[in-house]
Amino acid sequence: MYHKEIKIVDCTVRDGGLMNKWQFSDDFVKSVYNACVEAGVDYMEIGYKSSETAYSRIENGAWKFCEENDLRRIVGDNPSNTKISTMLDIGRIELDQIKPKKESIIDMMRVACYVHQMDKAIYHAEYCLDKGYEATINLMSVSTVNERDLDEALNDVSKSNVPIFYLVDSFGNMYCEHIETLARKYKNALPGKTIGIHAHNNMQLAFSNTITSIIEGITMLDSTFLGLGRGAGNCPTELLMAFLKNPKYRMLPVLQSIQDHILPLQKQIDWGYHIPYMISGSLNEHPKRAMEWMDSDRKDDFVAFLKNMHDKEILE
């Protein structure tokens, strides 16, 4: 399945950091960066761009903030074809903290938002575009957005300068028919814009939903090494490369980084397919409660977790 427009956006450090507050060693982040470069990954999303007034520097590692000096400690002047991306959360960053692109090693700013924040998201993304960055809007939790609100948001985006818009399955609730429906809706509403996919693996569907997205003409593909990411994690980068068989990608550097750094982390952090994440995904709920359960001493009591959930009748 050859689509030369396809770009892989590796989010290992950014989404994976949601599991350990971005407390990664420099060795870890350098390994992921070097592997992305050698593997031909198009973008590496290295973290969030946040303000220190919004989050504690003591609790959170450097990749929650992505200061230039931290970034350059890893990527230097980034003499590679892998672009550097960071994510902005509305309200967690003051726009005057975003320098002009020529003073930054960051190439792309991705603005994450909920549907009611779309006006602000467009404002933020256009601000970043004006500063010289590439920019995207990533509309989160779309599996809980009603059609009227979604259509209005898409209409607003269609009139903006923002060139890239993401289909985001935050709760890991969707299967192929959801993806088909939304991909077609996004493409129809946003002619000329690039569409991306960011999937979560609560129901073991992150990779297959990414395949469905490719078939539907989505070309920006988010993934992470060994699926490392919040809760059930994401579409695995190595699987995407195995599927694409695109000559611009090489899997071996990714496997090397996985065996050196990601697999050891899996012995400490429970991302991936676990029953509480599957339950929250299938109930179309935020993974927060499942993550709390997985952090408790009752993590393996799945029956109790299901009995604690709203709407449990659907599954019992």
Place this chain on the structure above:
Amino acid sequence: MYHKEIKIVDCTVRDGGLMNKWQFSDDFVKSVYNACVEAGVDYMEIGYKSSETAYSRIENGAWKFCEENDLRRIVGDNPSNTKISTMLDIGRIELDQIKPKKESIIDMMRVACYVHQMDKAIYHAEYCLDKGYEATINLMSVSTVNERDLDEALNDVSKSNVPIFYLVDSFGNMYCEHIETLARKYKNALPGKTIGIHAHNNMQLAFSNTITSIIEGITMLDSTFLGLGRGAGNCPTELLMAFLKNPKYRMLPVLQSIQDHILPLQKQIDWGYHIPYMISGSLNEHPKRAMEWMDSDRKDDFVAFLKNMHDKEILE
């Protein structure tokens, strides 16, 4: 997605036993059986029906043979709506060892075969039908069968009395477009027959391939608790129930058995998504070499495993 014709065939003990030579405690097998009954599972495949001249009773547990006294120790007279299934491998059982149905607690015999064994498979399945059992043919490794041979096999099956035919992704190599193509081919070639799906999870696609199968009108769905099965394992029963939301199924008994028996086993046996299985799946190879690698002290050296594989250039 309501299809009242859907039947779940839980293969936890049969396919899972490929990982431990069916050395399950009676408590384990009883837990799976009781959960299947309480959860409304339509068929429980409890093991292989094999001859003791083909396999050692010392090496292999009871569920490699499925003698009546072993079966009845677990299911008694099976006073439930869950039917009992066993699988036959061509050449590993003498047909005169298959008793008439009225002397057996087994309801269904599934004949597994390779494409060159189709004549024998039809003979075996019709023999079982004549003895009073339900019967299926499960054509394995179809991802390596050429179109000419597959069409001839399907033509032979179409003229037989065998009512159920399975699409089997033995190597975990297929994605949605493979499933669509084969499901349509099977349905066109076998009008009036029931089609089943048996998927493996090497590329995290067993569940999504089962969903695609349902969309294509396949109604016999193989699955296992927590995906327990050979190598990367199978489509998880709990996920299938979460997806189907069919009132005849209940997930809680499955979760109870998983937390009591399957999860503890996962600490001893490495089924599920592991990089060597992903590599063998994406190269369309039998999982045998990946399983040997996973049993060695180099199991986490993924780079070395890939370098050892034929056709590694596809992925490197």
